[in-house]
Amino acid sequence: MSSNNLVDPHAVGIDWCRAPAAAVDLQAREEAITRQGNLTKPPGALGRLEDIAIQLAALQRREKPAVDRVWISVFAADHGIAAADVSAFPQAVTAQMIANMAAGGAAISVLARRIGAEIELIDLGTVAPVAPHPAIRDARIAPSTANLAEEPAMSAEQLARALAEGAAAVARARADGAELFIAGEMGIGNTTAATALAAGLLGSAAADLVGPGTGLDQAGIARKQALIDAALTRHADQLSDPAAALACLGGFEIAAMAGAYISCAQQGVPMLIDGFISSAAALVASRRCPGAADWMLLAHASAEPGHRAMVDAIGLRPLLDLGMRLGEGSGAAAAVPLLRVACQLHAEMATFDEAGVAEKQSSC
Amino acid sequence: MSSNNLVDPHAVGIDWCRAPAAAVDLQAREEAITRQGNLTKPPGALGRLEDIAIQLAALQRREKPAVDRVWISVFAADHGIAAADVSAFPQAVTAQMIANMAAGGAAISVLARRIGAEIELIDLGTVAPVAPHPAIRDARIAPSTANLAEEPAMSAEQLARALAEGAAAVARARADGAELFIAGEMGIGNTTAATALAAGLLGSAAADLVGPGTGLDQAGIARKQALIDAALTRHADQLSDPAAALACLGGFEIAAMAGAYISCAQQGVPMLIDGFISSAAALVASRRCPGAADWMLLAHASAEPGHRAMVDAIGLRPLLDLGMRLGEGSGAAAAVPLLRVACQLHAEMATFDEAGVAEKQSSC
Numbered sequence: 001m002s003s004n005n006l007v008d009p010h011a012v013g014i015d016w017c018r019a020p021a022a023a024v025d026l027q028a029r030e031e032a033i034t035r036q037g038n039l040t041k042p043p044g045a046l047g048r049l050e051d052i053a054i055q056l057a058a059l060q061r062r063e064k065p066a067v068d069r070v071w072i073s074v075f076a077a078d079h080g081i082a083a084a085d086v087s088a089f090p091q092a093v094t095a096q097m098i099a100n101m102a103a104g105g106a107a108i109s110v111l112a113r114r115i116g117a118e119i120e121l122i123d124l125g126t127v128a129p130v131a132p133h134p135a136i137r138d139a140r141i142a143p144s145t146a147n148l149a150e151e152p153a154m155s156a157e158q159l160a161r162a163l164a165e166g167a168a169a170v171a172r173a174r175a176d177g178a179e180l181f182i183a184g185e186m187g188i189g190n191t192t193a194a195t196a197l198a199a200g201l202l203g204s205a206a207a208d209l210v211g212p213g214t215g216l217d218q219a220g221i222a223r224k225q226a227l228i229d230a231a232l233t234r235h236a237d238q239l240s241d242p243a244a245a246l247a248c249l250g251g252f253e254i255a256a257m258a259g260a261y262i263s264c265a266q267q268g269v270p271m272l273i274d275g276f277i278s279s280a281a282a283l284v285a286s287r288r289c290p291g292a293a294d295w296m297l298l299a300h301a302s303a304e305p306g307h308r309a310m311v312d313a314i315g316l317r318p319l320l321d322l323g324m325r326l327g328e329g330s331g332a333a334a335a336v337p338l339l340r341v342a343c344q345l346h347a348e349m350a351t352f353d354e355a356g357v358a359e360k361q362s363s364c
Numbered sequence: 365m366s367s368n369n370l371v372d373p374h375a376v377g378i379d380w381c382r383a384p385a386a387a388v389d390l391q392a393r394e395e396a397i398t399r400q401g402n403l404t405k406p407p408g409a410l411g412r413l414e415d416i417a418i419q420l421a422a423l424q425r426r427e428k429p430a431v432d433r434v435w436i437s438v439f440a441a442d443h444g445i446a447a448a449d450v451s452a453f454p455q456a457v458t459a460q461m462i463a464n465m466a467a468g469g470a471a472i473s474v475l476a477r478r479i480g481a482e483i484e485l486i487d488l489g490t491v492a493p494v495a496p497h498p499a500i501r502d503a504r505i506a507p508s509t510a511n512l513a514e515e516p517a518m519s520a521e522q523l524a525r526a527l528a529e530g531a532a533a534v535a536r537a538r539a540d541g542a543e544l545f546i547a548g549e550m551g552i553g554n555t556t557a558a559t560a561l562a563a564g565l566l567g568s569a570a571a572d573l574v575g576p577g578t579g580l581d582q583a584g585i586a587r588k589q590a591l592i593d594a595a596l597t598r599h600a601d602q603l604s605d606p607a608a609a610l611a612c613l614g615g616f617e618i619a620a621m622a623g624a625y626i627s628c629a630q631q632g633v634p635m636l637i638d639g640f641i642s643s644a645a646a647l648v649a650s651r652r653c654p655g656a657a658d659w660m661l662l663a664h665a666s667a668e669p670g671h672r673a674m675v676d677a678i679g680l681r682p683l684l685d686l687g688m689r690l691g692e693g694s695g696a697a698a699a700v701p702l703l704r705v706a707c708q709l710h711a712e713m714a715t716f717d718e719a720g721v722a723e724k725q726s727s728c
Contacts, residue, residue: 100714
């Protein structure tokens with residue numbers, strides 16, 4: 001099956017992805033800016049912590065935002081491209097890590113406990129079996145995507161299902177009263193898929209974006225790069241449409257994340273984007289849903305070299321730069337305390353009037 | 365009084381500052397490195413969060429460190445140089461902000477609550493009166509330092525007292541079981557003092573380090589730069605000795621912070637350095653006390669342009685880079701959740717064996 005045989009995804013239930021993002025609240029934004037200017041500190045002295053509070057005020061439609069209730073959906077799936085030996089880890093690790101997350105031993109499990117977030121694990125399809133567990137949602141689409149270097153990674157029907165799974169996660173988050181949505185992922189081989197997808201959407205060569213993923217050596221990186229370039233050539237006629245590019249080059253978990261991000265923007269739920277894989281999904285969302293980027297904050301700069309180009313294209317700046325490259329939503333969860341610090345400073349600091357502190361001299 | 369008349373500070377009770385830092389625990393460090401390698405993630409995928417856990421293990425002498433108990437001492441003092449109009453804020457703000465901190469309305473007050481830290485405020489001398497308050501320790505040395513552009517900022521006796529106040533704060537922190545020490549500061553004009561001190565110790569011209577502080581305009585920055593260069597010339601014969609440079613160019617709160625940092629290193633208390641003013645004090649500590657830098661973590665990169673040169677000289681890398689430039693210890697307090705995240709991931713993640721997850725393939 002070549003890309004030319006791909007069913008038009010617009011015909012099979014993903015038209016909802018085209019609806020624009022909700023409008024942000026410019027009045028709340030102005031109120032938050034005014035408040036920041038009255039707090040007992042030099043103007044701007046809290047740097048990006050001020051920006052965070054102001055952006056969240058605009059998104060949450062209130063002068064004093066909060067991120068007490070955080071929701072994490074971790075989407076997991078296997079990738080046909082893994083057969084081409086593009087990961088330092090065997091494919092069985094996808095299912096093993098889902099079990100580790102459910103048992104509470106993965107990084108995202110520890111972080112979710114630390115920040116008091118609700119966390120759910122969504123199995124979109126793995127090659128190895130996943131034992132049933134109350135914390136794991138069975139949403140299996142197929143054991144794995146197809147090999148994106150040889151054919152489209154997924155059919156239009158599979159794409160629609162994966163996108164809808166993302167939107168369903170956001171619906172659950174909203175029902176729980178989430179003030180912030182985080183998507184995480186797990187999928188051996190998904191750095192390759194995300195790199196191919198980002199390169200396709202950005203019109204880049206693989207060499208501009210490719211990196212070691214979970215730990216490839218130089219030969220592995222070269223192999224990965226050649227596979228991605230081949231895939232970009234094979235699917236070249238599909239890359240002008242973000243949804244078609246996603247179907248050809250993405251993964252079930254990447255598509256679910258893109259669907260979740262689009263839904264967050266449409267439903268007005270602020271989202272904190274994690275790292276490399278998440279940002280590829282966010283790039284799809286920003287291309288597909290006008291205004292989606294307004295609803296995004298970027299948690300961190302991934303150590304994966306292509307990340308910068310992706311987030312620059314969306315218009316996002318990372319909050320943290322700690323050389324993390326784990327995925328799972330771990331960088332986003334690690335950044336949540338910063339958002340809380342920003343909100344609490346904004347809400348609880350005294351104003352100059354309240355504290356009887358003299359303001360900046362007008363001569364300066 | 366010229367610099368040449370400065371009493372030799374070595375003779376008046378600061379010899380304790382020369383004692384070396386405590387040794388770090390290399391065995392605990394190795395155990396922490398081994399543990400990081402066994403956790404269910406690609407090697408190095410948590411980036412600097414791994415480094416933090418490993419460094420804290422070495423400092424706290426245990427495989428699994430923790431920073432649950434955090435102590436914040438905020439040192440406040442006025443500066444004679446403020447008479448030269450080097451700040452965007454009037455000098456009365458030092459005392460006003462001490463009262464604001466005591467009342468819970470300052471940024472550091474909000475942050476201390478957020479992270480559950482013990483916080484104490486230490487008044488080392490202000491021009492405006494400070495009303496007694498249970499949260500404020502009276503340790504007044506003088507209403508202000510002398511004008512460092514015209515004479516040494518403090519006498520040797522004053523220097524010794526300020527350094528001892530810092531050590532006393534660390535003794536209180538240790539008695540409270542602190543696992544991490546943070547020093548904060550407040551003092552209108554102290555960016556000028558810190559810049560002069562750093563320039564003196566680094567052999568730099570003022571132009572290499574000077575910046576807007578709390579919000580000077582270009583004319584203000586030029587005035588500040590000229591004052592600092594004049595001070596460097598005036599005190600040139602004192603700058604080869606860190607303690608003498610501190611007496612000539614520092615402030616009471618900067619000297620107290622330097623004393624606290626030296627004491628932390630000697631007593632084996634990990635410290636989290638805040639921003640520009642703190643780093644000038646940390647530079648003194650690292651020059652005066654061999655091995656002191658081993659006990660330091662740097663919370664953030666200040667927006668003040670000279671910060672980079674100071675922390676490079678100490679050998680510190682910032683954890684956060686959020687454009688903050690407030691002082692008070694605010695950047696350090698904001699970074700505490702990251703240290704906790706690092707410790708909790710290190711302690712609570714499952715190992716590959718525990719989770720039954722396959723490790724990285726040996727071929728990669």
